[in-house]
Amino acid sequence: MKAAVYTKYGSPEVIQIIDVEIPSPKPNEILVKIKASSVTRADTMMRQGIPKFGRLFLGLFKPKNTTLGTGFSGVVEAVGSQITKFKVGDEVFGEKLFCNGCNADYICIAENVVLDIKPNIISHEEAAPVCDGFLTSYNFLKDIADLKPGQHILINGASGSLGSAAVQLSKVIGAKVTAVCSTKNIDFVKSIGADKVIDYKKTPIAKINEKYNVIYDSVGTLSYKESKKLLSSNGVFMTPVLSGQILYQMLFNPKKVKFAATGIKKTEELKQLFLDLVGLYKQGKLQTHIDKKYSLPDIKHAHHYLETGRKVGNIVVVNP
Known part of the structure; x- marks a missing residue:
């Protein structure tokens, strides 16, 4: 599978698209084929390593977490042995923080984190940036x-x-x-x-x-x-x-x-906020505005556009 990574701080040109193995879900995880993922200002700041005092947590000389993207929406492809809420074929969306970035073809994610069934009244592209x-x-x-x-x-x-x-x-x-x-x-x-x-x-x-x-x-x-x-x-x-x-x-x-x-709030607190939002989306009270869509190989262009400051609403990476 393809994944976007960066191994040093710098401009969007430090981003690489690499081939890695499709992960296997642990007993408490599901494997999601990502249909859309978010690209945010926070992503660009982490990629640049700014503000510089943030590198005390991100990695002093180079990033500790080299993957990109937190928000995602996709389809469940496999489930671990302990999974009870989700099944293969479910359309899900949510957020994965601090590891195994979502600007990729697949991710594994635990069942009990910021994750839920995608409301059928919104698309994968509209669902992916909700958590950002x-x-x-x-x-x-x-x-x-x-x-x-x-x-x-x-x-x-x-x-x-x-x-x-x-x-x-x-x-x-x-x-x-x-x-x-x-x-x-x-x-x-x-x-x-x-x-x-x-x-x-x-x-x-x-x-x-x-x-x-x-x-x-x-x-x-x-x-x-x-x-x-x-x-x-x-x-x-x-x-x-x-x-x-x-x-x-x-x-x-x-x-x-x-x-x-x-992102550093307790998981249960984040999940409750997230579920409140899911309810509001189901009621049609919220809408996601998408400014631009990019393919994963073009994610550098998404980061360049973010840095212009002209973004309106959200930017997403769309996978075939």
């Missing part, structure tokens, strides 16, 4: 911000994977949404539910004259110092993008500034 955009943003909105109906949230980077997920989830929760994006994406962000859209090219953060219960900087381009005047007395500034500045601000403003790595 929606799961991360849902964790921030529900568990970190505890966003409530009627509260007002500002979402920066509202047209990206995390941001577009946050807009939809905030509306499901019942919050008022002000979204920040570029001119060309205003109509898209309005179409997914934003109550108000701010064009950051015309209205910088310093000129916004409103108060928000939550500011969700999904792309890591805002600073708390500039944003704090926009927060209500009990407001929270949060971001999934780690930086030295955020670490510093968290140290001195732990109740106001929040960062979290969703």
Whole structure:
């Protein structure tokens, strides 16, 4: 089978497509033939080894985990002897973290992790990125911000994977949404539910004259110092993008500034969030927007496109 790997930090050109043996499932695992997998900004940051202090965990001089991709959707090809929930032929989707990347033809994954039957109202391409955009943003909105109906949230980077997920989830929760994006994406962000859209090219953060219960900087381009005047007395500034500045601000403003790595939550907590999302998809309350699709041999091009900053929604790798 084919798999995308990188053995050193660098540009998209460090990515290689290699041949490896199809894995065999352990007793508690299923073998999935991948139909679609996600490509995310987090993938590009790990490939680059940035921020550099992150290499303390990723690998100081070269990556410890050389595979790419976390979100996937596919078809069960084989099951281990202890499997009770899934059978051969089931269409499944989910997320596999930290090992054996999903930008590949096959993966083995344990039954009890972030994994479920794919709702039949969405395609494999629409299912593959759910755990990257929606799961991360849902964790921030529900568990970190505890966003409530009627509260007002500002979402920066509202047209990206995390941001577009946050807009939809905030509306499901019942919050008022002000979204920040570029001119060309205003109509898209309005179409997914934003109550108000701010064009950051015309209205910088310093000129916004409103108060928000939550500011969700999904792309890591805002600073708390500039944003704090926009927060209500009990407001929270949060971001999934780690930086030295955020670490510093968290140290001195732990109740106001929040960062979290969703992937390191307890498996049972992640799975419950994921199952909540599955239910919302089944009800037709969420939609995945796909910007571009690539084949596995062209995954370098997907990483190049991600680094332009022009992505709207999600990018997926599609396998035949």
